[in-house]
Amino acid sequence: MSKTITGFSKLSKEEKIDWLVTTFFEKSSSAVHILKQYWNTNQQLQQLHDEFTENTISNYYLPFGVAPNFSINGKNYAIPMAIEESSVIAAASNAAKYWLNRGGFKAEVLDTQKVGQVHFTFQGSAEILKSFFSEVKPKLLASVAALTKNMKKRGGGVLDISLVNKTEALQGYYQLHCTFETVDSMGANFINSCLEQFAETFKTEASSYAAFNEELPHIVMSILSNYVPNCIVRAEVSCPVEELSDSKIPDGKEFAEKFIQAINIAEIEPFRAVTHNKGIMNGIDAVVLATGNDFRAVEAGIHAYASKDGQYSSLTHASIDNGIFKFWMEVPLALGTVGGLTSLHPLVKLALQLLGSPNAKELMKIVAVAGLAQNFAAIKSLTTTGIQQGHMKMHLMNILNQFNATADEKTAMVKHFTTNTVSHSAVVDALETYRS
Secondary structure (H helix, E strand, C coil), X not given: CCCCCCCHHHCCHHHHHHHHHHHHCCXXXXXXXXXXXXXXXXXXXXXXXXXXXXXXXXCCCCCEEEXXXXXXXXXXXXXXXXXXXXXXXXXXXXXXXXXHCXXXXXXXXXXXXXXXXXXXXXXXXXXXXXXXXXXXHHHHHHXXXXXXXXXXXXXXXXXXXXXXXXXXXXXXXXXXXXXXXXXCECCHHHXXXXXXXXXXXXXXXXXXXXXXXXXXXXXXXXXXXXXXXXCEEEEEEEEEHHHHCECCECCHHHHHHHHHHHHHHHHHXXXXXXXXXXXXXXXXXXXXHHCCCCHHHHHHHHHHHCCCCCCCCCCEEEEEECCXXXXXXXXXXXXXXXXXXXXXXXXXXXXXXXCCCCCHHHHHHHHHHHHHHHHHHHHHHHCCCCHHHHHHHHHHXXXXXXXXXXXXXXXXXXXXXXXXXXXXXXXXXXXXXXXX
């Protein structure tokens, strides 16, 4: 049987599933049941989810949790997080509680500039191209007046357009490097619409520019960049070294010095830095996803930023100055609180309400703090008890569910592993012993 089909997108959801099951699954498969059990019984809500993307056949659920006790700039938050990984929310919550009575988290937005580019080639004189750009720049800005009208009312719009010569890197390659302020929207559609209009105006004006003769610029593409090194937020925590002590940290100074060593290693060792930063993204992605933002764009931009100095490195830094321990991070975050899913997805709306209906700058601060908290919790565990002790206890329930443990069995296993080390084999052995 052929495993290709034409007109798939025109089929109903039932017809899509029928074709998939008939073509890719055995007749006895439970695929239909699995797909349909995740359909929402509220038809209006299900239709809303169906229309978020294309060829929808079911919903894919992630746990929607909350990390409480975050103090950010003197204001308390319970931060919503959508993530499937065990111990992430627990770790963030522990870090929030740890810093609650040590001054809390501080965060500030350093800049909010976003970037888009019109990429084109030109084989003629660079000086003639520069002269043309100087003449056409006002026309480019004027050509997007209708697109920027509403954005300007909110305090945003096009900040600047510059001509960039990249011919040393790629023959004939130039770009219009454009910067934007999109206020409370992430701004992808706005930026891309402006860029395409810039490209059209640039092309039209070039066709009648006498100095070009027969050598004209050729537009390749127009697209925003998810690398936003000038859309930066800083988050930090600090306290006197002696205040770092708690029930698990008998000596605050020793802890701080070991913590800083761990950060220093991530700053110079890419193999460690990738895992180190992945832990930061556990916190960032979870909040970005819960608030309906584009976590893939955030991931790409942040990891590019981690390589900005020529080698992939830690996003977080730590120091001791005059007896004060400080731990901080600066990251690029292009986020929005209007547009996209923010006004459509019920849980996204709820998440933003939970955060006090923040504007984009406030959300940037909250997201950055979640990432910093996650990293603090990870480094604290790594340099004290080890990360597996807490992580595997959180993972215990996943292992038990793999073996269809009953409620009574789960209760017994949780009690057993209160004083025993969790590992996959240990859980299997304990469960078999209990069942026998």
